[in-house]
Amino acid sequence: MNEYDVLAVFCGPDGRHGNELGVVRDGSRIPDPDERRMLAAKLGFSETVFVDDPERGVIDIYAPSTRLPFAGHPCVGAAWLLDVPELIVPAGVVGARLDGEFSWIEAHADWAPPRTLRQYASAAEVDALPVPPEGEWIYAWAWEDEAAGRIRARGFPGRGDGITEDEATGAAALLLTAHLDRALNIHQGKGSQLLTAPQPAGYVEVGGRVRLLSSSPSGN
Structure with a gap:
């Protein structure tokens, strides 16, 4: 059975709230994109991250109905969990750093889905x-x-x-x-x-x- 972590990302100053994120640490055990999408839908988070290479920071992000080349709160959460200097997503290389109580990412505005x-x-x-x-x-x-x-x-x-x-x-x-x-x-x-x-x-x-x-x- 694959384990997954649940994180709260972008918590308030009191440590409450934040957007919940599912992280499947051993994503390589579920390589099929359709299986990943189905699992993401089953878990029901706005996004679920599959970690394909924790040392290099390679991750794959799914909403319940689709795969995402980039997403903000999944990258912030994964950066905090993996503690790596960068993440690799389909959109490109995302800079990552931890600074006291905050986890930071740096990404290009063009990578964000339309809003x-x-x-x-x-x-x-x-x-x-x-x-x-x-x-x-x-x-x-x-x-x-x-x-x-x-x-x-x-x-x-x-x-x-x-x-x-x-x-x-x-x-x-x-x-x-x-x-x-x-x-x-x-x-x-x-x-x-x-x-x-x-x-x-x-x-x-x-x-x-x-x-x-x-x-x-x-x-x-």
């Missing part, structure tokens, strides 16, 4: 939003304190696979940072925190707190 960045007038408007119908992936955001770079955000995948709202979304934060071209402190979901900073040549750093929730058999 609709929708600005609202206030954090209260974002808080009051209902879950939109299935369709486009919407990252709703508003300034909490523009001078300080503080943002309130919510992420609505619109995928139809049972994930109606993402608690914390690194790829969308990366896109928003590239769009605004400034460092951000993002409060997303119920209490998650994402920190970002633009880097040269279209790269963006995304960081957050990670904690291990559990290790369980996958049933396969």
